[in-house]
Amino acid sequence: MSKPETLFRLLDAQKVYNINGGWSLLGRSDPQQLAALDGVTLTVERGDSLAIVGESGSGKSTLLRVLLGLTSTSEGRALYRSQEIDSLTGDPRRLFQREVAMIYQDARGSLNPRMRVTDLIAEPLRHHQLCSEAKVPGRITALLERVGLPADIAERYPSQLSGGQVRRIAIARALAAEPLVIVADEAASGLDVSTQAQLLNLLRDLQRDMGLTLVFITHDLSVASYLCSRIAVMYLGRIVETGATKSVLKAPAHPYTRALLNASPRFFEPIAETLAGEIPSPINLPPGCRFAGRCPDAQAACRQTDPILAEADGGQKAACLYPLTPGSV
Amino acid sequence: MTPTLAKLAETAPPIIDRVQRDKLLRLSNVNLRRNGRSVLDNVSFELMQGETLGLVGESGAGKSTIALAAIGLLQGAGIDLAGEIRFADHGNLLELAESEWAKLRGRQIGMIFQDAASALNPSYNVGRQLGDPLRRLLGLSRPDARRRSIELLESVGLNDAEARLKAFPHELSGGMQQRVMIAIALACNPVLLLADEPTSALDVTIQAQIMQLILNQTRTRGASCIFVLHDLALASQTCDRIVVLYAGQVMERGNADVVLRRPLHPYTQALKSCVIELDTVTLTPPVGGIPSLDGMPQGCRFAPRCPRATAKCAAFTPPLQSLEGRHVACWHPG
Amino acid sequence: MTAIDIPSRNRNPAVRQLIAGLLRLFRGSPFFAASAIVTLGFLAAAIFAPFVAPYSPTFQDSAAFMAPPGASHWFGTDSFGQDLLSRVIHGTRYAFLIGFGAVLIGALGGLAVGLAAGLIGGALEWVLMRIVDALLALPSLVMAIAFIAILGQGVDKVVYAVGIALIGPFARTVRADVLQVRAQGFVEAAGLMGINRLRIVWRHILPNVIFPLSVQATVRISEAILVSSGLSFLGIGVVPPTPDWGLMISEGRAFVSFAPWMSGVPGAALALLLIALSIVGDGVRERFDPKLRTNGSGSK
Numbered sequence: 001m002s003k004p005e006t007l008f009r010l011l012d013a014q015k016v017y018n019i020n021g022g023w024s025l026l027g028r029s030d031p032q033q034l035a036a037l038d039g040v041t042l043t044v045e046r047g048d049s050l051a052i053v054g055e056s057g058s059g060k061s062t063l064l065r066v067l068l069g070l071t072s073t074s075e076g077r078a079l080y081r082s083q084e085i086d087s088l089t090g091d092p093r094r095l096f097q098r099e100v101a102m103i104y105q106d107a108r109g110s111l112n113p114r115m116r117v118t119d120l121i122a123e124p125l126r127h128h129q130l131c132s133e134a135k136v137p138g139r140i141t142a143l144l145e146r147v148g149l150p151a152d153i154a155e156r157y158p159s160q161l162s163g164g165q166v167r168r169i170a171i172a173r174a175l176a177a178e179p180l181v182i183v184a185d186e187a188a189s190g191l192d193v194s195t196q197a198q199l200l201n202l203l204r205d206l207q208r209d210m211g212l213t214l215v216f217i218t219h220d221l222s223v224a225s226y227l228c229s230r231i232a233v234m235y236l237g238r239i240v241e242t243g244a245t246k247s248v249l250k251a252p253a254h255p256y257t258r259a260l261l262n263a264s265p266r267f268f269e270p271i272a273e274t275l276a277g278e279i280p281s282p283i284n285l286p287p288g289c290r291f292a293g294r295c296p297d298a299q300a301a302c303r304q305t306d307p308i309l310a311e312a313d314g315g316q317k318a319a320c321l322y323p324l325t326p327g328s329v
Numbered sequence: 330m331t332p333t334l335a336k337l338a339e340t341a342p343p344i345i346d347r348v349q350r351d352k353l354l355r356l357s358n359v360n361l362r363r364n365g366r367s368v369l370d371n372v373s374f375e376l377m378q379g380e381t382l383g384l385v386g387e388s389g390a391g392k393s394t395i396a397l398a399a400i401g402l403l404q405g406a407g408i409d410l411a412g413e414i415r416f417a418d419h420g421n422l423l424e425l426a427e428s429e430w431a432k433l434r435g436r437q438i439g440m441i442f443q444d445a446a447s448a449l450n451p452s453y454n455v456g457r458q459l460g461d462p463l464r465r466l467l468g469l470s471r472p473d474a475r476r477r478s479i480e481l482l483e484s485v486g487l488n489d490a491e492a493r494l495k496a497f498p499h500e501l502s503g504g505m506q507q508r509v510m511i512a513i514a515l516a517c518n519p520v521l522l523l524a525d526e527p528t529s530a531l532d533v534t535i536q537a538q539i540m541q542l543i544l545n546q547t548r549t550r551g552a553s554c555i556f557v558l559h560d561l562a563l564a565s566q567t568c569d570r571i572v573v574l575y576a577g578q579v580m581e582r583g584n585a586d587v588v589l590r591r592p593l594h595p596y597t598q599a600l601k602s603c604v605i606e607l608d609t610v611t612l613t614p615p616v617g618g619i620p621s622l623d624g625m626p627q628g629c630r631f632a633p634r635c636p637r638a639t640a641k642c643a644a645f646t647p648p649l650q651s652l653e654g655r656h657v658a659c660w661h662p663g
Numbered sequence: 664m665t666a667i668d669i670p671s672r673n674r675n676p677a678v679r680q681l682i683a684g685l686l687r688l689f690r691g692s693p694f695f696a697a698s699a700i701v702t703l704g705f706l707a708a709a710i711f712a713p714f715v716a717p718y719s720p721t722f723q724d725s726a727a728f729m730a731p732p733g734a735s736h737w738f739g740t741d742s743f744g745q746d747l748l749s750r751v752i753h754g755t756r757y758a759f760l761i762g763f764g765a766v767l768i769g770a771l772g773g774l775a776v777g778l779a780a781g782l783i784g785g786a787l788e789w790v791l792m793r794i795v796d797a798l799l800a801l802p803s804l805v806m807a808i809a810f811i812a813i814l815g816q817g818v819d820k821v822v823y824a825v826g827i828a829l830i831g832p833f834a835r836t837v838r839a840d841v842l843q844v845r846a847q848g849f850v851e852a853a854g855l856m857g858i859n860r861l862r863i864v865w866r867h868i869l870p871n872v873i874f875p876l877s878v879q880a881t882v883r884i885s886e887a888i889l890v891s892s893g894l895s896f897l898g899i900g901v902v903p904p905t906p907d908w909g910l911m912i913s914e915g916r917a918f919v920s921f922a923p924w925m926s927g928v929p930g931a932a933l934a935l936l937l938i939a940l941s942i943v944g945d946g947v948r949e950r951f952d953p954k955l956r957t958n959g960s961g962s963k
Contacts, residue, residue, distance in 0.1 A: 055532035097857035109848035192387035197614035222605040265562035
């Protein structure tokens with residue numbers, strides 16, 4: 001079997017923002033650094049379904065923007081098919097824009113309210129010149145059918161559609177470009193449970209039927225488990241654990257993953273207050289492991305050495321000096 | 330109510346009566362129309378002292394609306410609210426004049442809103458917002474109010490309370506803002522706390538902390554709490570009783586454990602089957618979507634999407650009937 | 664989801680909202696309904712002026728100089744014997760012509776400046792906005808006077824002068840709208856697809872800016888009419904014998920004590936139209952202002 005093609009490759013990618021210090025009577029304080037991404041190494045291969053899980057401040061949104069070429073890295077490299085995403089121009093850039101499609105968290109906001117559904121979906125078709133003008137209506141109907149919408153919805157405007165329908169239109173538009181990769185930013189959150197379930201089923205079917213590569217950003221571990229075979233857990237700008245979703249969620253190696261697992265509401269189990277304190281500010285992080293401040297198992301060494309992603313028991317990788325062993329959860 | 334329905338209501342078994350003094354809140358046949366459209370249809374449930382109740386449903390179910398009605402904040406042109414919301418010995422809240430609400434709101438009934446960032450006044454610091462109800466409603470002097478504010482902030486888990494008093498809402502994280510809001514809601518020791526999706530806007534690790542906090546606080550004070558939630562699993566973890574709403578109608582209600590372990594209403598069953606857990610392999614959501622306000626079906630509002638619906642369901646709204654230890658509004662439960 | 668029930672055909676949401684909104688306004692407020700009818704009445708008078716007016720506006724009836732309102736001249740005549748009713752009716756034409764014309768110039772100019780400022784940003788935006796600030800510092804009448812001094816008198820000059828004076832306020836709102844639209848998700852989404860900037864402006868930004876601009880324009884028409892009347896009253900607007908209301912009021916000024924109808928009739932017409940337009944404009948703005956407007960239905 002041939003080696004699957006590597007699509008995305010991030011090598012120690014960093015994205016640092018300089019925050020200007022505030023003014024005080026004594027003048028301007030020193031500028032501080034906010035590391036939204038603090039050294040992320042990640043590979044996405046063709047056919048993968050990868051869930052990127054994190055809470056606020058984890059850097060998942062920045063990671064997404066780097067993958068899409070909306071932000072450049074301050075250090076490290078972001079590659080698509082072995083080419084730097086930032087420096088793509090001309091045909092390779094056009095190819096990248098076609099092959100990587102995005103579904104926004106705010107699906108309604110990502111659709112021009114003054115355009116009909118048919119024009120919205122036709123836009124990528126026409127822009128990438130994927131078929132003759134005569135074939136466009138047929139393609140649109142096919143795409144709508146694919147996402148489970150009736151053909152007559154094409155004449156409507158987004159303001160006339162429900163939240164779930166709008167998400168499907170966004171998916172249809174993403175599919176219109178015949179992409180290789182779909183990057184979805186919390187595409188199923190903020191919806192009613194039943195709508196969310198419908199949408200997740202749709203995404204799963206699409207991924208299976210079309211062999212799409214899926215990069216799915218979410219904060220919900222169960223959604224990650226349902227949709228993706230691989231998972232990367234982020235905390236304060238770094239990946240703290242990655243591996244096969246089932247293994248990671250069954251026997252997490254990093255204490256943060258364990259905390260996330262235990263904090264997710266589960267039927268009939270009493271509420272477990274798994275983690276004390278707040279997510280610290282990413283500005284000027286203290287030395288050592290970034291999770292040490294909240295980690296219930298933190299030891300002295302944790303506050304001095306910053307762990308790197310390394311193999312742990314069970315086949316996953318965790319950035320922890322004392323990773324959990326299966327059975328110690 | 331049509332004559333047929335009235336007849337049905339007569340023959341339906343009566344709601345079990347508890348001892349009058351334990352009942353804190355009782356909604357009876359609450360009907361709400363907004364601009365002519367039906368938003369709440371014959372909602373009835375009750376809450377005992379010291380209990381936590383979960384109002385569970387999807388969007389448009391009317392759960393937030395009920396919470397707002399219970400605290401008298403449902404206002405505006407086109408609002409037509411009928412029925413009874415009896416609170417302790419204050420009679421029907423729906424008939425209260427605004428001046429009488431001043432004694433209840435904040436004092437006996439407190440509310441925690443979903444988005445702390447917009448519920449807190451960005452122009453005033455925490456001390457001012459916390460001190461306001463203490464001084465206005467309880468009549469505390471300024472130094473007393475300040476002392477009590479510090480106590481309250483500490484009880485909601487905010488260390489360094491003195492410094493926090495000077496902080497403005499935007500200087501605090503989401504979790505801290507929510508704690509401040511809880512402190513404000515609890516300031517005057519209300520007997521009833523309404524929490525409208527208190528953790529939806531928070532990260533999941535903070536969510537557990539906040540829910541735990543609200544539960545602890547209500548239990549230590551012997552107060553009751555109504556949670557408005559969309560997360561069934563969270564409801565199972567936190568609520569004693571549960572009321573399942575769909576499109577303004579009560580579908581099922583009763584003890585949370587009983588209802589959620591073995592739901593009898595097709596909607597509750599569908600809802601439960603849509604909850605994704607770590608080991609979920611397949612999801613089978615109900616088809617279709619929530620009916621629009623203009624196109625509310627007659628009879629049972631879930632009927633268009635219900636796999637067991639019959640002609641009877643579309644014609645007559647099923648009344649709440651006692652079955653297997655809870656109440657179900659369905660012609661074909663089980 | 665609250666899709667408004669328009670049978671079968673799906674019109675553009677803007678048109679649909681417009682119709683639905685106007686209908687609701689009509690039903691909701693008697694003032695609005697009355698004002699709208701008055702405005703439409705004036706508009707009809709303007710369009711059908713030659714057919715409705717009993718006399719030609721410049722016909723001098725030598726038998727009736729400064730005649731009070733009576734049988735042959737319903738609103739009386741002025742010092743030249745010209746029938747006031749006819750002049751008022753024809754004056755409606757000029758009022759609307761100047762009003763629409765000036766607003767058109769102002770809106771287009773404001774659109775250009777606002778787009779440039781909002782899209783290009785940087786130093787150009789700064790310079791343009793400072794110019795706009797300077798323009799806004801002066802009342803539109805004063806500005807118009809200044810431009811008339813440069814351009815000279817006459818109906819067309821008045822339109823230009825008032826129009827240029829209106830560019831400032833329009834530019835400011837357009838720029839704000841452009842900045843707001845630019846930040847929307849669908850603009851970034853289009854960029855991600857690789858669509859070039861010019862096409863994004865044309866296809867995505869412009870349509871979303873034109874609507875709020877139109878709402879603004881409706882509101883400004885009364886201002887344009889008032890300013891132009893002011894210019895004519897001061898004698899630096901249109902030239903006689905143009906039946907412009909401002910000019911008519913000015914002509915009747917000397918005779919106010921014994922022939923009050925000469926100034927009174929055009930004055931009343933002006934006041935009535937402006938009040939009606941203001942109420943209509945306010946109603947339209949309240950209903951359609953994008954800042955207050957929710958985007959159609961769209962539940963969660």
